[in-house]
Amino acid sequence: MRPHDLSRPAALFLAGLCALGPLAASAQTPPSGGTGGTGMGPSLPPADAFTIQYWLTDQNGKFVRPLTEKYFTQFVNRARCECGQQIGVIVRLKKTMAAYSVTEQLQSFVGSQCATAETSLAGQFRRCAQLGVELVSTFQQGITTSFHPIWLANGVNPDTPSRHPSEAFTAGKCDANVTGEAGVWLCAPGMNSMPNCQADEFFIQGAQNINLPSKTGGIKFDFQPPLLEVTDIKAESGDGAVVLSWQTGSGDINGFRILCEDAATGEPLANRKQTPPDPYAIPNGQYFYTKDNLCPNGPFSTFNSGEDNPLEPPGATDTDGIETTGGDTDATTGGDTGDTVENTDCGNEIIEAGEECDDGDANADDAACRADCTRNRCGDGQVHMGVEECDDGNLVDNDGCTNACTSPSCGDGIVNAGDECDMGNNVDTWCRPDCTLDDMCMDCPTCGNGVQDPGETCDEEIGEASDHHECTSSCAENVCGDGLVLSDPLHDDSKFEECDDANDVDTDACTGGCLRAFCGDGFVWDGVEECDDGNDVDTDDCANNCRLPACGDNIVQPGEECDNGVNNSDTSSCSSECKFTASPGMLNLDWRYVCSPHISFSTKSYRIDGLENGKEYNFLLVPYDLIGNPAPVDTIVRGIPVETYDLWEQCEEDGGICGASGYCNVSDDSSGGLALFTALAAFGIGGLGVANRRRNRA
DSSP states (O other): OOTTOOHHHHHHHHTTOOSSSSTTOOOSSOTTOEEOTTSOSSEEOOGGGEEEEEEEEOTTOOEEEEOOHHHHHHOEEHHHHHHTOOEEEEEEEOOOSSOBOSSOEEEEEEESSHHHHTTGGGGTSOOOEEEEEEEHHHHHHOEEEEEOTHHHHOOBOTTOSOOSTTTOEESSOTTSOOEEEEEEEEEOTTTTSOSSOOGGGEEEESOBOSSSTTSBOOEEEEOOOOOOOEEEEEEEEETTEEEEEEEEOSSSOOEEEEEEEETTTOOOOGGGOOOOOOTTSOOOSSOOOOHHHHOTTOOSSOOEEOSOOTTSOTTOOOSSSSOSSOOOOSSSOSOOBSSOOOSSOTTSSOOOTTOSOOOGGGOOTTSSBOTTSOBOOTTSSSOOTTTOSOOOSSOOTTSSSOTTSOOOOTTSSOOOTTOSOOOTTOOBTTBOTTSOBOGGGTTSOSTTBSSOOTTOSOOOBTTTOOTTSSBOTTSOBOOTTSSOOOOSOSSOGGGOOSOOOSSOOSSSSBOTTSOBOOTTSSSOOTTTOSOOOSSOOSSSSSOTTSOOOOTTSSSOOTTOSOOOGGGOSTTSSBOTTSOBSSOHHHHTTOGGGBOSOOEETTOOEEEEESOOTTOOEEEEEEEEOTTOOBOOBSOOEEEOOOOOOOHHHHHHHTTSOBOTTSOBOOOSSSHHHHHHHHHHHHTTOOHHHHHHHHHHOO
8 A cells, every 4th residue: 555545444344344443452551541742740540440331321311230241242233323322421430549640631522533533633533522621530530422423424524613413413323334433532732732632642542341251352233234135036925824935134133024015905914913022122133123113202412414514435425415314305214225226217218317418328428328317518527529629627728738629730720839929810010920039029919919900809928818718818807798708717707708609698508607517507408408497396387407397306396205316116115106015104113013023144034824714914024233224125026815716616616525534525426526536546545535635724
C-alpha cells in the first residue's frame, strides 16, 4: 500500500471488516498511572482503575439489568437500532488510595475508531459521539448515561453543532449494512502536552467492561440482513395443506419463518399464530426482528441523521432527508433476496427513478446515454464519440480542451499555448492567420488596442480579446444569444455561459439563458424529456427523471399502492398494476401473520396444514440471520388446498359398494364391485387397508 493511501481502510470498513481496531490494545497510561501534561505532580489514573458496565434499558430508558456475554455478542440488530433501544453505561473510578490528580479532565466517547478519527485521518473516519468532559474527581462518584445504538456504528456529521449523542447528527443510518464492535473510549488530553485528545492519549479503547468474565470486549452490532440468495420458491397444494419448497446454499441464513394469510381478506390465520420476539430477550437465531414488532407504538428514542458518511458505498443516496427514527419508510422491511433484480436496473431500456436515460445495451460512457444512465454532456469528463472532440471536465478554456469540448486550434478565438494572439474569424493585420503578431503593424489595429473606439462596445488589450471572454475578438460585448460561448470570463464570473446557440429557445439543448438543458431546469427539452416541472418532488405530475408518472417507474404515485419498478409482477409484493399482492400486514412482516415455527437453514421445504380446501392463501418466506435481521424474499406464492381423490373416493362414487367395515361388498350382483375388488387385489391392497385409509384420511 502506498504511503498515506486512505482507500484501503475505507474499503475494509465497507466490507464490514473494520470493527474496533485494536480492541485488546494495552492502556496508553502505564499501570501505575500517567503524569499530567507537565510531567510532574499527581498522576492520572490508569485504565485498570476504571470499571465500565453496560446495561439493558427498557422503552423508557430505565436501567433493567447489566448486559451479559450473550447481549454483547448478538443483541444489537437493525430493528433495535431503528427502535432506539438505548444502551446504558456506568463509568466509575474505583476508590483507591493512589494520589490521582483530581483537577485533570478526562473525555469520554462512544463508537469505533475513536482514536483514529481524532487524528489527521478524520477525513476517512468520522469522529465519535462525545459523552462528556469531566474532572477525574467526578468519575469517583461515577458517570451514568445512555446512548442510542446508532453511535456504535456511526460517527458524527462534522456540520453538527454538538457531539453529544442526544444532540449530534450521525454520519449514517440504521439501514446502512454495517457490522462491527464498539464501546466507550476514554482519553486524557494533555498527556503529551498537545491540546485535545491525540491518538496515543486514549487509554481505554472501547473494549473494557466488567460485564464479561474476561473484563474485555466491545458490543457487537449487526445491521446487515442475510445476503444469501433464495430461489425457486414454489407452492404445492394438497388436502387441507400447502407445501412450500425453495432452494438456497449455505451462508449467512440461520433459519426461516413462513407468513400466511387468507388471500381474499388479507387476514392472518387464527389457528397458526406464533409467539412474537421479546424486546428484551437475547436473539437465539430462531426469530426475526422488525421495528414494527419491537416498538409498534413508536421508537423508544430517536436520533438525528445527517448525510455525511465518507465510508458510504459509491452511488448510495439518501431519500428521506433528516431521519429521526432510522427506519424504513416503504412497504417492505429489510433487504430483499431471491431471484430479482435491483429496483433501478440501468441497462434494461426502461427509464426508472434516478435515471435520465436508458438505451439498454447501447449505454456507454462515450454514447449519448452513459453507462450510469445519465446523459452525456459537454463538461462531464466523458468524450461523446462523434459529437465531442474532447472533454476534460473542467472550466479552463485555454488548456488541452476548450469549454466547448473542442480541441484547441488557431482561429478558435482562444489564445492557447503557443498562440501569440487569436482573433477567431476576425482576422486582422496585427494577428496573422497563424496566430502570431505582426510586428510591422502594431499601430494598425483599432480593435485590440485597449481603447474603445467608435463602433466598438468594448476593447481589451491584445491577448485578452476572445470570443470566450466578456469582450469578443471583434470588440463587441459577449452576450447570451450571439452564438459565442462566454465560457472563460476574465472579470465577471456571473456572465459565464455553458452554451450559446444564438437563439432564445428554452426547449432545445441550450436554454435561452445560455445554460445546458438538464432535467429539473423547468424547461421541457424536446425529444428528450416528457416533462420538467423544475422541482425535486418525485410524486407529483412530473417525476424527478422528467418522465410522466407511470406504474413501473419505481415511484409510488398517487393512486398506486406500491411500485417496485421492473420487479412488479403478480408473484412479487407489487403487481403489474401497482397494487399490493398481499396485505400490508404481511408485507411489513407483522408477527400476527407468522404461521410456522423456526425452520432450520438446511431445510428446503415445509408443510402448512390445517387449511381449508378451496380457499386461496398467500405465503411469504422470510430468511433471517443469527441476530434476527430479516431479508424477506420479494415473492408472494399462492396455494389453494384441494381434497384428494384416490381409491376410497372412487369406491364411494361407484354406488357405496364398500361395506361399513371397509371390505368391498362382493355379494352385490353388479360387476362394479367385482371389478373394484379385482383392481384392489391387483394393487395388493386388502379390504382392511381400505378401511384404514378411510379412517386416516385427512
